[in-house]
Amino acid sequence: MIPLRGRSTTTGWTQPRTDIWQIARPDDPRVSERALLLDDDGRTRDGAGLYISKDQFLSGPGPTVHVPDELGHLAPGDVVVVSDDGTRVNVAWKATATHNSILLTERCDHYCLMCSQPPKDGDDSYLYGRAKRIISALPFAAKAVSLTGGEPTIDPHAFLDLLEHIAATRPNLSTHILSNGRRFSDKAFTTEYASVAIEDMMVGIPLYAADPSLHDYIVQSEDAFNTSVKGILNLVAAGAGVEIRVVIQKANVAQLSELARYITRNLPFVNQVVLMGLEMTGLARPNTDLVWVDPHDYRRELREAYHLLSSAGIYTRIYNHQLCVVDRELWPAAVQSISDWKNDYPDLCQPCSVKDQCSGVFSTSGSRLSPNLRPIVDVEMSS
Amino acid sequence: MPLRFHSLDSDRVVVSNLVGEHLVLARAEFDEVVSAGTPSPETLSTMRARHMIRLPDETLPVELLAMKLRTQKRRLADMTSLHMFVVTLRCEHTCRYCQVSRQGTERGEYDMSQDTAEAALRHVFASPSPQLKIEFQGGESLLNFELIRWIVERAEEINELERRDLAFVIATNLALIDDEMLDFCEAHRIVLSTSLDGPEDLHDHNRRRPGQDSWQRAVDGIERVRDRLGTDYVSALMTTTEESLERPEAIIDSYVDLGLTGIFLRPISPYGFALRLRGGGQYDAKRWLEFYKRGLAHIIELNRAGTPITEIYAAIIAKKMFSNNDPAYVDLTSPAGIGIGGIVYNYDGSIYASDEGRMLAESDDQTFKLGTVDDSWTDIMSSNRLLSPLWESYTLSSPGCDQCAFEPWCGSDPTFHHATMGDFAGHKTFSAFCTRNMGIFTHLVELADSDPYARDLLWTWGQR
Ligand code: SF4
Ligand code: SF4
Numbered sequence: 001m002i003p004l005r006g007r008s009t010t011t012g013w014t015q016p017r018t019d020i021w022q023i024a025r026p027d028d029p030r031v032s033e034r035a036l037l038l039d040d041d042g043r044t045r046d047g048a049g050l051y052i053s054k055d056q057f058l059s060g061p062g063p064t065v066h067v068p069d070e071l072g073h074l075a076p077g078d079v080v081v082v083s084d085d086g087t088r089v090n091v092a093w094k095a096t097a098t099h100n101s102i103l104l105t106e107r108c109d110h111y112c113l114m115c116s117q118p119p120k121d122g123d124d125s126y127l128y129g130r131a132k133r134i135i136s137a138l139p140f141a142a143k144a145v146s147l148t149g150g151e152p153t154i155d156p157h158a159f160l161d162l163l164e165h166i167a168a169t170r171p172n173l174s175t176h177i178l179s180n181g182r183r184f185s186d187k188a189f190t191t192e193y194a195s196v197a198i199e200d201m202m203v204g205i206p207l208y209a210a211d212p213s214l215h216d217y218i219v220q221s222e223d224a225f226n227t228s229v230k231g232i233l234n235l236v237a238a239g240a241g242v243e244i245r246v247v248i249q250k251a252n253v254a255q256l257s258e259l260a261r262y263i264t265r266n267l268p269f270v271n272q273v274v275l276m277g278l279e280m281t282g283l284a285r286p287n288t289d290l291v292w293v294d295p296h297d298y299r300r301e302l303r304e305a306y307h308l309l310s311s312a313g314i315y316t317r318i319y320n321h322q323l324c325v326v327d328r329e330l331w332p333a334a335v336q337s338i339s340d341w342k343n344d345y346p347d348l349c350q351p352c353s354v355k356d357q358c359s360g361v362f363s364t365s366g367s368r369l370s371p372n373l374r375p376i377v378d379v380e381m382s383s
Numbered sequence: 384m385p386l387r388f389h390s391l392d393s394d395r396v397v398v399s400n401l402v403g404e405h406l407v408l409a410r411a412e413f414d415e416v417v418s419a420g421t422p423s424p425e426t427l428s429t430m431r432a433r434h435m436i437r438l439p440d441e442t443l444p445v446e447l448l449a450m451k452l453r454t455q456k457r458r459l460a461d462m463t464s465l466h467m468f469v470v471t472l473r474c475e476h477t478c479r480y481c482q483v484s485r486q487g488t489e490r491g492e493y494d495m496s497q498d499t500a501e502a503a504l505r506h507v508f509a510s511p512s513p514q515l516k517i518e519f520q521g522g523e524s525l526l527n528f529e530l531i532r533w534i535v536e537r538a539e540e541i542n543e544l545e546r547r548d549l550a551f552v553i554a555t556n557l558a559l560i561d562d563e564m565l566d567f568c569e570a571h572r573i574v575l576s577t578s579l580d581g582p583e584d585l586h587d588h589n590r591r592r593p594g595q596d597s598w599q600r601a602v603d604g605i606e607r608v609r610d611r612l613g614t615d616y617v618s619a620l621m622t623t624t625e626e627s628l629e630r631p632e633a634i635i636d637s638y639v640d641l642g643l644t645g646i647f648l649r650p651i652s653p654y655g656f657a658l659r660l661r662g663g664g665q666y667d668a669k670r671w672l673e674f675y676k677r678g679l680a681h682i683i684e685l686n687r688a689g690t691p692i693t694e695i696y697a698a699i700i701a702k703k704m705f706s707n708n709d710p711a712y713v714d715l716t717s718p719a720g721i722g723i724g725g726i727v728y729n730y731d732g733s734i735y736a737s738d739e740g741r742m743l744a745e746s747d748d749q750t751f752k753l754g755t756v757d758d759s760w761t762d763i764m765s766s767n768r769l770l771s772p773l774w775e776s777y778t779l780s781s782p783g784c785d786q787c788a789f790e791p792w793c794g795s796d797p798t799f800h801h802a803t804m805g806d807f808a809g810h811k812t813f814s815a816f817c818t819r820n821m822g823i824f825t826h827l828v829e830l831a832d833s834d835p836y837a838r839d840l841l842w843t844w845g846q847r
Contacts, residue, residue: 209432210431210432211428211429211431211432212431212438212441213428213431214428226441226442226443229443229447230443230446233446233450255428255432258428258429258432259432261432261705262432262433264705264706264846265404265451265705265706265707266447266450266451268706268707307839308842311842311843311846312706312846313846
């Protein structure tokens with residue numbers, strides 16, 4: 001688990017020209033536009049736009065933010081957001097992380113029972129602009145980004161504008177969008193989306209049940225299923241990549257195989273299907289009684305859905321599942337999917353022989369874990 | 384939305400939608416559905432998911448149904464992909480059920496000529512199909528291997544410009560295969576399809592030849608082809624005779640022993656010589672169904688015990704039950720596959736709408752003769768001799784079929800119904816084609832409904 005935000009203090013503060021800073025190496029020729037980290041003895045070089053110190057007393061030869069110990073992991077290649085008064089630092093990009101996501105909005109037209117990022121209604125349109133600045137500040141080595149919300153397409157123009165910005169500045173940045181898919185039911189929008197010249201772009205769209213009313217219940221929104229499926233059809237027709245995301249929860253476990261059949265029969269052309277475990281945070285917590293189900297108890301359903309999909313030639317992955325509660329024949333499909341910054345292994349995992357291959361648990365899920373986690377001691381896995 | 388149903392037994396009913404997605408319901412529950420009563424939420428939920436019912440203002444289910452139907456019928460626009468060349472009628476076998484072959488005749492009279500082959504190839508490439516499969520038949524096709532060689536090379540030459548997906552199959556009893564032929568097959572990636580009726584005694588009883596060594600030669604041939612060309616280049620077909628009916632397990636085991644991974648449990652065809660007493664054809668569809676069910680049960684047990692073997696007819700139907708893919712099997716499709724799915728060029732240059740149609744002609748019924756290789760492709764394809772049987776037998780407008788829950792999985796067989804009933808559509812209540820297929824459909828539905836292993840196996844077959 002990696003903390004991503006902290007309170008900071010400042011020295012020599014003058015409001016900097018931007019809130020987004022890439023942490024550069026000292027030999028970076030564009031150091032005036034970037035931030036430099038002070039080394040342990042407080043050494044650095046002149047000319048940086050901002051100095052970041054992990055020590056409360058050492059400062060650089062210009063405006064300096066002193067970050068708390070939690071942010072001691074900051075390193076060149078990371079991108080941080082610094083509030084105008086220098087009292088808050090958020091990590092927008094972790095160079096060493098496999099998953100980096102950018103939040104585009106907290107607004108959403110769904111209100112899913114198990115939403116881990118509960119929607120908020122206020123005007124947060126500044127986030128799209130900030131996302132553009134983060135893209136501009138990304139280190140050269142950045143490979144993949146995930147655009148999340150809320151619903152990233154809630155402002156269609158700002159969304160497309162951001163994609164055009166990525167296409168113009170980082171066309172090789174593999175871009176994954178987590179959307180409820182409804183906006184794509186608009187053909188004109190989808191055509192415009194599909195024409196954006198980003199090399200590798202995919203939308204992950206949730207489908208929770210094959211029965212429209214069950215899906216609509218889970219996402220707490222009318223006509224959601226029909227609209228999202230139309231979105232998927234439009235995307236495929238426009239030649240765009242689509243992933244279907246199924247979060248397995250109490251309400252849909254019994255109908256998981258029906259959904260798998262539905263996908264093979266109606267949407268066999270999607271690029272992949274992801275069967276996901278719950279992250280017990282956000283709305284999932286107050287709704288625990290409505291959503292929680294122990295993965296150990298749905299092993300059969302998971303196996304069946306996986307087989308239905310993969311035997312039909314649909315590339316199927318399993319996210320957020322601990323190996324010890326998944327059938328062994330499904331292990332090759334189980335991906336270490338939990339972002340580094342919220343990934344944890346409870347103490348009981350210590351003796352486990354497959355820990356290196358296991359996704360572990362969401363630190364954000366707190367104590368809401370399967371009571372059936374058991375270290376695996378009889379397998380030698382090659383890593 | 385359009386749905387059809389069929390009683391499985393007194394307690395259960397299978398319901399199907401326009402494209403063949405299906406659901407088995409308890410009769411009481413089914414009655415609730417059709418009487419607008421109060422079915423359980425689970426039933427309603429599944430019926431919505433399987434596009435059997437929808438809310439009044441929903442349009443997506445209709446769009447998806449249309450898309451699925453389009454996918455299933457997509458190949459229609461491609462037209463004929465299977466082109467059968469009868470390169471000779473001569474044969475060194477005297478099989479009991481054979482309908483067409485000539486024995487002991489000299490080269491010439493019953494062989495296809497190069498001129499005829501050239502004219503037939505013009506028809507092959509006149510078909511707009513992006514996939515073209517040329518299948519050589521007989522008689523014993525290898526008796527005219529010289530012509531096969533010429534046709535393959537000529538077709539490949541034409542295809543240098545045409546750029547179709549061109550494939551060749553030789554149907555042969557393999558008794559005469561030699562190294563030179565194998566070299567040629569290897570160089571041109573030709574698949575060999577042979578006949579194997581089961582264990583040695585049964586096979587040799589059915590398939591007679593001087594020396595009574597048909598089985599041994601077929602088995603040796605299969606092994607030779609497999610060693611030289613690989614497993615995918617040889618397949619075997621069996622024909623069920625009276626004597627087979629009691630021995631499905633032994634027949635299947637003989638395939639397994641040979642390392643074959645697929646078997647097609649086929650009924651004997653009622654055409655030509657086989658209709659007469661020459662042997663083996665005098666049993667009805669019901670007995671054949673018993674044979675089929677026993678055989679399928681054995682195949683499922685083999686799979687359960689770890690020996691993978693596919694029953695090909697069930698696999699064809701499973702594809703229709705569980706996917707929108709068209710198995711491209713000309714005998715189970717509607718509109719029928721005659722002419723527009725597969726077409727036959729006889730040794731003498733006459734063109735038949737189907738292989739069975741050619742066999743009928745051997746007993747002087749020329750109904751399915753569409754013309755000759757000297758006619759134009761357009762004339763052949765637009766003639767009433769082809770169009771009448773096609774539209775008269777179309778399942779969605781055939782009495783019986785139009786109401787049948789299995790219509791999306793079934794097909795029409797105008798040749799069979801013409802031969803047995805004198806009518807292209809046939810009276811389905813008395814049709815052996817219908818009895819046989821309906822029997823298999825209900826059996827597969829019941830298997831999938833009652834045995835999870837069988838359901839998974841059928842599903843897997845259906846997705847290939
Ligand atoms: S014990 Fe821990 S590391 Fe091992 S499989 Fe379970 S959750 Fe994963
Ligand atoms: S032939 Fe029989 S089984 Fe086939 S569709 Fe017609 S009525 Fe149904």
